[in-house]
Amino acid sequence: MQAEPTNELQLNQPTAIDGAANLPVIEVINLVKHYRASDGLVVHAVRDISFAVLPGEMVGLLGANGAGKTTTLRVLATLLQPTSGTARVVGRDVQRDPVHARRQLGYVSATTGVPDRLTPTEILRSFGRLHGLKGDLLAARVVQLIEILDLSSCAHRPAGRLSSGQRQRVSLGRAMVHDPPALVLDEPTNALDVLGSRDLLAFLSTLRSAGRAILLSTHRLHEIEHRCQRFVVIHGGRVVAEGTREALVGPGGGELEEAFFRAIAPAETMAS
Amino acid sequence: MNNESTGNVGHWRAALAIASRDLLEFVRDRRTLFITLLLPMVTYPIVALSSALGLRTALVDIEARQAPTTLTIALSGEGSVAFAVRIREFVQETRGPRTGWPAALECNVESPQDSRAFLDDGAVDLWLEIRKGAVEALDQQETVTVEVHAGSVHPASGHVREQFTALMRSFADGVRRQRMAQAGLPQSVLEPLQFTFLQEGSGAARSIDAMPIENMVPQVAGAILVLLAILTMTGAFYPAIDAIAGEKERGTIETLLIAPCRTQDIVFGKFLAVYAITLATLAANVISIALTAAVGLRFLPAGALERIDDMTLGTVVTVLAFMGLAALAAATCLAVTTASTSAKEAQNTLTPVILLVSALAGAALLPGLPAQQHGGVLAAVPFTGQVIVARAAISGVRAASAEAGVGAAQGKPAIALSLAITLFSSASLAWLLLRATAAMLADEEILFRGPDTAGSVFARPAARTRPTIVQGVVPIVAGLAAVWYLQGFAPDDLLLAIPLQQATAVLLPLGLSLGWQRVNLRQTFRIQWPCPDGQWWHVAGCTIGAALVGSGLFVCGAAALLAVKGTHVSAETQLLSSRLLGLMQNQPWWLSWSLMALLPAVCEELLFRGWTLSAFVGKARQRERVVGAVVVQAALFALIHLLPERMPQTFFLGLVLGWITITTGSLLPALICHVAHNSMPLILMAGMANAVTATQGAESAEGNGVAVAKSLGLPGGMVMLAIGCVAVGMILIGWSMRSRSADAIELASD
Structure with a gap:
């Protein structure tokens, strides 16, 4: 991947949302999710969360461990069924119409792996086929992604022998193979070093510029502080703050991290 | 793109x-x-x-053991010299087949002390004591007794004994032929039959001693x-x-x-x-x-x-x-x-x-x-x-x-x-x-469950609405094991055997499962009226329908079994049937009914249509999962009845009971259906009491009813009536449920 990707990358405009530029690509409305832990106890992971991500927008989902970030993103990725409330991707309800919602979505998490014995080219090709791509279109898309993600040098090397950064880029390529208008990323920079994180986030900024709606969660606030247009802070399964960086840090300025602590502090106090 | x-x-x-x-x-x-x-x-x-x-x-071992060896014999006694000469002459003169003979014979005359010493050293295989005048006695058509010492230090092997026996038999045959000639009798006196195996066809014909490949x-x-x-x-x-x-x-x-x-x-x-x-x-x-x-x-x-x-x-x-x-x-x-x-x-x-x-x-x-x-x-x-x-x-x-x-x-x-x-x-x-x-x-x-930990395996799980699928199977597996092992220990008296079987095979596993996994009893066992919001006639429709289905199913099952198996039932089924028949004849009706109909129905419905069916269905609304759950619990229900010939009938009964439970959202109709099904042998026995003597009846049991069917001959009219009962019962249940409000159905199916 280039150190600082530019708009020269051959990214297409997502036509799925053409003519509906102001309609949210990702919507979460009064989402509630309870699940049963391995000890049998019911965990109220998400109590009531609502937010939206517009096209061309990168939104950071912030929260401490156990705040409900991963659960929210898994519901969006159709991996979990909401207990109540709604989640939509390009208007498709993830519960009622999961297959169509998946077509509009790319999902990468920190725990998402890649098949060790397949090469990046094979991985991208197999997922392209799963998304209905075939023939020349599929081959062209794979070549394009290999180039965009700077995987040319290892395109035919088994993924088990790739570095963490390269594997994460393969994951991202897998999520983008069908060129979805929405990307949901759960701590995508977790396994990456500083350089890898910077490259990945820079690439995501490029995607955002090309009109994709991106929702990502991370603990490394400083990395996304100036990359995201808006932030949603959740704590104890509820949204405790939402807005631009400027709105969160307030007129006095300061770091996003301080604003984050301020946002979750009342809830922490109540909890204690 | x-x-x-x-x-x-x-x-x-x-x-x-x-x-x-x-x-x-x-x-x-x-x-x-x-x-x-x-x-x-x-x-x-x-x-x-x-x-x-x-x-x-x-093969090598067999071949080695069957190969002829040199047989060394020591002879002692006053008649030993003449006997040794006679034996040697016989061996030298004999032509033709020598099947089983030793490869060579060494025959030495020794003193009894030397013979004993040679036998103990293993220098000779056998030691024969020959009395005085033995050869003369042979010629005078007497019977000569020969004492054969096989040794104790180096006992003669079976192969040595076989070879010696074969040789002596041939020798005896020779003496016999000689005596026949002296008496002027033809050989045919000794051999009234002679066999000759003729090979027919080509070389592909079987050799009689060929390996049966x-x-x-x-x-x-x-x-x-x-x-x-x-x-x-x-x-x-x-x-x-x-x-x-x-x-x-x-x-x-x-x-x-x-x-x-x-x-x-x-x-x-x-x-x-x-x-x-x-x-x-x-x-x-x-x-x-x-x-x-x-x-x-x-x-x-x-x-x-x-x-x-x-x-x-x-x-x-x-x-x-x-x-x-x-x-x-x-x-x-x-x-x-x-x-x-x-x-x-x-x-x-x-x-x-x-x-x-x-x-x-x-x-x-x-x-x-x-x-x-x-x-x-x-x-x-x-x-x-x-x-x-x-x-x-x-x-x-x-x-x-x-x-x-x-x-x-x-x-x-x-x-x-x-x-x-x-x-x-x-x-x-x-x-x-x-x-x-x-x-x-x-x-x-x-x-998304985490890895198993040693602690979580033994920790009592938190309460759930219904058991998990695995928990649904566990008491049945335990019950199956109990049924199997109890076969050897169950008392012959059914008054004890039936309650013991139900207690150990059904109630105990179910009770232990309930103690381990706390569940919502009402939802798991569907403890409610079939039509909680309906009119009394809805409840009556379900109940009567279930009873009709159960009684009709018994007769249909008996007729089907009679048609397929006839009266050729297994010994186990016959034994069980005759014991049940004895119970019905010798005990008051209410006791027989409690043991044969009420107790098994209550226990089995609680386990199969209560615990297990709820576990399999879960909270799912998918039709396929519900169908799969009904089928699998019916298969397990059939399996626990052990006897293979009863399984098709019990499987079908399990399907119907599962359908009734799912349709009505209550365990009660299935319970009534099961009781009615198991009561039919008693009702039929009472009905035929005047027509058939008790000794003519052979067997009758829950799930087979061959004897009842045989005794009554199951007239076509009765089978038609039974089919009619099943059909009317199902229609009654369906009508009762459909006439309720949609909300009630949702509540019942929960």
């Missing part, structure tokens, strides 16, 4: 895309390649070589088929572990679950990949067997090959039956490993299953199953049926037909029918297992 250019991917295309991706991964795994290709190529030659070596050693085919084929079944199952081992548990471990399963296809397509794609590898393993095994057999057949005695039936049909049937087995193996391995979160956990889970499958395959060789038997219903038993069918086909159509007492033309359809049964069984079970795999794969609790 944009996301709209990605087309709708069909179910098959999605499955094939996943299958090709997985296959690519599997063939790059060295363990899979070893199991698939290398192991079969090595196993059969090793088995053949070790068998051949063992056989050869045994064709008799060895079923035994050898059986052993190889069991090995083939185990190795075919092993072929699915690593791919199945890799396919789901491995994907979970690598964190790649999520990437598939967010692909735009159904979970069933993912599971089917994975099944295709695992099946392909399992089929490759099967092919490699078959090729290895064929090559090993080709080498082995070259060493068969001349003419033996012609005596073995043509193997073409047997090979085709075997390959087809084992293709079904391979599908079942692939689906079983996938289903078993789906709940695992890592390859290691899956390996630990799957290993006992492989052992279980080996036992099932080996069961096909049990003595009760002749090689030529096609299996019948047993052909449907997973992993056993395939081996039975293939073995019968390989044993030869001719042998199979001879065994069945029919011509060869009728033997082939019998094999074809068995093959169809086993293929249908394999396909059905594989389908059910894949449905279960898909359900488990999509289950959030399984998908």
Whole structure:
């Protein structure tokens, strides 16, 4: 991947949302999710969360461990069924119409792996086929992604022998193979070093510029502080703050991290 | 390109895309390649070589033991010199067959002390004491007694004794012939019959002492088929572990679950990949067997090959039956490993299953199953049926037909029918297992559960609304074990045996399960009226309908059993039936009814339609899962009744009871249906009391009723009435439920 990707990358405009530029690509409305832990106890992971991500927008989902970030993103990725409330991707309800919602979505998490014995080219090709791509279109898309993600040098090397950064880029390529208008990323920079994180986030900024709606969660606030247009802070399964960086840090300025602590502090106090 | 250019991917295309991706991964795994290709190529030659070596050693040993040796005899006593001379002359003069004789005879006259010493040293094999005038006595047609000392320090071997006996018999024959000549009698006095074996036809005619090679085919084929079944199952081992548990471990399963296809397509794609590898393993095994057999057949005695039936049909049937087995193996391995979160956990889970499958395959060789038997219903038993069918086909159509007492033309359809049964069984079970795999794969609790810890296994789980699927099966497995083991200890008196059986096989496992896993009793056992919001006639409709269905089903089941089995029921069924009949005749009606109808119905309904059905159905609303739950609990209900001939009827009864419970949302109608069903023997016995004497009745029991049917002759009118009862009962239940409000149905189905 280039150190600082530019708009020269051959990214297409997502036509799925053409003519509906102001309609949210990702919507979460009064989402509630309870699940049963391995000890049998019911965990109220998400109590009531609502937010939206517009096209061309990168939104950071912030929260401490156990705040409900991963659960929210898994519901969006159709991996979990909401207990109540709604989640939509390009208007498709993830519960009622999961297959169509998946077509509009790319999902990468920190725990998402890649098949060790397949090469990046094979991985991208197999997922392209799963998304209905075939023939020349599929081959062209794979070549394009290999180039965009700077995987040319290892395109035919088994993924088990790739570095963490390269594997994460393969994951991202897998999520983008069908060129979805929405990307949901759960701590995508977790396994990456500083350089890898910077490259990945820079690439995501490029995607955002090309009109994709991106929702990502991370603990490394400083990395996304100036990359995201808006932030949603959740704590104890509820949204405790939402807005631009400027709105969160307030007129006095300061770091996003301080604003984050301020946002979750009342809830922490109540909890204690 | 944009996301709209990605087309709708069909179910098959999605499955094939996943299958090709997985296959690519599997063939790059060295363990899979070893199991698939290398192991079969090595196993059969090793088995053949070790068998051949063992056989050869045994033959050499037999040959060595049967080869003539030099026999050394010491003779003592006053008549020993003349006897020794007579023996030597006989040996020298004898021409013709000397079957069983020693290669040479050393006959020395010694003193008794020397003879004893030589015998103890092992210098002579036997020591004979010959009395004075022994030879003269032989000539005077007396009987001479010879004392033979076989030694105590170096006792003579059996082979030495056999050779000596053969020699002495020949000697005695010579004396006998001499006496006949002296008496002027012809030889025919001694030999009234003489046999001559004539060989007819070409050299292919059997030699009477040739090895019965064709008799060895079923035994050898059986052993190889069991090995083939185990190795075919092993072929699915690593791919199945890799396919789901491995994907979970690598964190790649999520990437598939967010692909735009159904979970069933993912599971089917994975099944295709695992099946392909399992089929490759099967092919490699078959090729290895064929090559090993080709080498082995070259060493068969001349003419033996012609005596073995043509193997073409047997090979085709075997390959087809084992293709079904391979599908079942692939689906079983996938289903078993789906709940695992890592390859290691899956390996630990799957290993006992492989052992279980080996036992099932080996069961096909049990003595009760002749090689030529096609299996019948047993052909449907997973992993056993395939081996039975293939073995019968390989044993030869001719042998199979001879065994069945029919011509060869009728033997082939019998094999074809068995093959169809086993293929249908394999396909059905594989389908059910894949449905279960898909359900488990999509289950959030399984998908995102953490690794098992030692503490969590023994910690009492938190309360749930309903038991889990595993918890639904556990009391039945425990109950099945209890039923089985109690057979040897159960008292003969049914007054004690029935309550004891229900207590240990049903109530105890259920009680322990309830103590372990706290559940919502009302929802799990559906403790509510069938129509809580309905009018009294809705409740009455359900109740009367259930009673009609139960009583009608009993008569229909008895008639069906009578039509299929006639009065040829197994000894176990007859024993149980006669004991039940005794109970009905000797005890007050209310006691018989409580023991035969009320108690089993209450206990079994609580377990099967309460605990287990709720566990299987869960909170799901999918029609397919509900249907699957009803079918599986009915199968378990049939299984726990143990006697195979009762299983079809109890399975059908279980289906109906499950349907009633699901439809009405209450356990009560199923309970009434079950009580009515079990009460019918008593009612029928009471009805026929005047018509048939008690001794004419043979048997009657829950689920069989052969004797009642036989005694009454089950007139066509009664069967029609029973069918009518079932139909009217079902209509009544359906009408009662449909006439309720939609809200009530939702409440009841919860």
